[in-house]
Amino acid sequence: MENTNLKKLLDGINVQADWIGLRQVFESTTYRIIRDDKPQANQRDATNGIMIEVLVNGQFGYYGVNSFDPARIQAAAEKAVRQAQLASKYSIHSFTDKVRPTAIGKYQSPYEKSQALMSAGDLNDILMMGCAKLNVSDKIVSRSAFARLVDCQSNFVSTNGSDVEQKYTIISCDFTATAQDGPIIQKRTDHGMLARSYQAGMEVFDESEILERCEKIGNQSAELLSADECPTETTSLVLSPDQMLLQIHESVGHALEIDRILGDERNYAGWSFVRLEDFGNLQYGSKLMNITFDPTVENQLASYGFDDGGMKAEKEYIVSNGLLVRGLGGMESQTRSGIPGVANFRSSSWNRAPIDRMANLNLEPGDSSFDDIIGSVENGVYMESNRSWSIDDYRNKFQFGCEYGKLIENGKLTKTLRNPNYRAITNPFWNSLKMVGNRDTFGIYGTPYCGKGEPNQVIRVGHASPLALFENIEIFGGA
């Protein structure tokens, strides 16, 4: 990252404002993809710029600028001030600098082996090896091995003394096999598209582990060709952690972002069925449901030290024994709503203003083992690995599809099922949560691609969960 003295730039700005902040972000994203044993992509995209934020007459204005030239920064600050002044006549809320608390500190995401220690050639070799291993039968028509490496540094300074430096090394990888037999085509990935996304280093690319996973993925894609179609019925549903990833994300995370509840997203991603008066009162799910906002989980994708408004990031319960207790909103939303929130005022980069974004949002483990849960089901279905997701603009009616299913008969996993899907409504669904797996069933996953906001932003989120059993859920198969 360019050696920019942000404090010097900040000191050099000469405008009339109640508060000024500078947030520089450098982020490089490297893709290495092998498909069918040939290189599909070797690409690195790097972005580097500064967001100047000012507070004038209770209104924030911003200018995201692609330059570190002091003259450009000064001009940008002047325009941000002017934007804020003009808008302050129509502000939805008059803020003070209390929503930008002074933050001083550093965060470094954990890793064992830095990205610099594995060459492009070596990584391509590992991916090539994994891709070859996916080719388990002549039914496999396409295979791919995918690595996404992110190196990110974010620095933040402000006129009320903030000085934060946060560095992230992030790895995502995925292996995919598509099998075909006549008109039947089935695809299997490594726990769902890019679900294996972590704050980690190149230690993730362990050859023997990769070979083992790829063999399983290839075999399961072929297995699905002759599997039964998922039945259409209302039944017991057991979801693996790599599907709980999307379940938590769509029907808990987005529903509880306070800026959504306040109506900011109504023109795009939508609203929420949750109202401000529900906090402290709404039984969101069964008493087994405990959801935490947890930016402290080691290696989880969206761990950090401070949000982009300077609030220190700490673990908080959002849903406790099924009761909704706290919202997912940073200082601005907490001020506007009067609801307790968390440090989740986040931006995707230097060219977007922060908004409320879920980060690490997890279902806490319970007491039941894998065998306890499956053993308790007389008739039901087990589903793994999300492949399709959709929910309404109030976060109520959802539908998910998975890659791989198993019938549960008399407490045992029996036949493999293809095209397993289910649909339900959020509040009754979470209140049908009947068993929660213990820490042995816990899986940590994430996605780099959560979209929200106007203008739009993609941000990374982490979701960890144990195995979970839900009762009386509508399931169905393919077209």
Added chain:
Amino acid sequence: MENNFYQVGEKLVQQLVNDEKLKISFGAESSQFIRFNGAKVRQTGLVDDAVLAMELISGKRTTSGSITVSGNVEQDYQNALDELLRLRNDVSQLPEDPFIVEPENLGSSREEHTGKLPNPENCLEDIIPPFNRVDMSGILASGKIMQGNMNSVGQKHWFATDTFSLDYSLITPTEKMVKATYAGTKWDNDDYKAFVGKSIEKLELMQLPSKRIEPGEYRTFIASAGVADILRMFSWGGTSEAAIQQGESAFCKMRNEKIKLSEMFSLSEDFRNGTVPRFNANGETAPELLQIIEKGELVNTLISTRTAKEYNKTSNFASGGEGFRSPVMAGGSLNEDDVLSKLGTGVYLSNLHYLNWSDQIGGRITGMTRYACFWVEDGKIVAPIENMRFDDSLYSFFGDNLEAVTDRVRMNPEVGTYEGRELGGTFCPGILLSSFALTL
């Protein structure tokens, strides 16, 4: 910016050694964003962003990269040269790629469209008052967008346009909503006021009490905006030749089983509306018009040159992702004024929300109804409906269940801003269906 781009690019080309070849793309915007909630300002700001992307080809190996550029030629050239050196180091380590697309010089192009954008100094005075205290949530995105392309064999392309969109929703006190987008290249305040007035009139219909309908199959009309949402899905595992070859396309059944859709359904990639550039990241110029589905038959897919090499096809110079850049669905014979009477009793859907493939190979799409959706009886709007989930296959709703297509083709502008402000839009009519599955 155009001259800066070419200066930096030409200097980079001079640095190439041996058999190296280079393709360079440029994308930039200078944008104003104002976000609204309750017809008040939630967030306001500006963004200047510019990206220079390069693909380096060295023998049978290739690698690519992009960096932010500032508009300062010397600084940008230095940063770009550092990037070129990184690419050179990277490419030497990579496996050979048999499907490299070499740069060619098939001719250059230049288009520049100037407009009349909302004035940042007083746009709020124009934008807010016509809403007259109606609850509004939305975003103004306005400014210049620039795209360029050049390569080491002398080809150059440039496209720049002023463009704006005010994409908004109006909300009643009982939380019913209508959607509208005022977009273009020339802001006209009188036209804008009239546009907002019409959207407020539409909101009046939403004041009626809602009706809950049960899951089932219904006669349905989907308006142009909803059809546009469906057609956008085709850019994600639909039109791509590579996706069909790799078993990841909803169009596989049309190719492999020769299934045909309704003769009333024709869909093309059509650049004649001039809202997006025709050149892609390779600097290739797509044909002005390419029929994809003609009277229900899949006659072409979108084929990039890379895919053409891999599968022994003929390139039609699609983008790398082989999705639509300028989709146009042909109109039909149903007069828009007759839609309700022809619908009779059923569901009128103005917009859809959060679509996804629920069974991609089966062509099945799920999503939600949203905004001004109504229950219609005997050709008359009776009530807005509570939102419903749909889950139905394109082989049905663009197949035997397609009863009619409206004569008027409307432009649904792209208002996405994920990696930058998007250009263009989806041109399509509305569709009348004899049956459509609402599931929850």
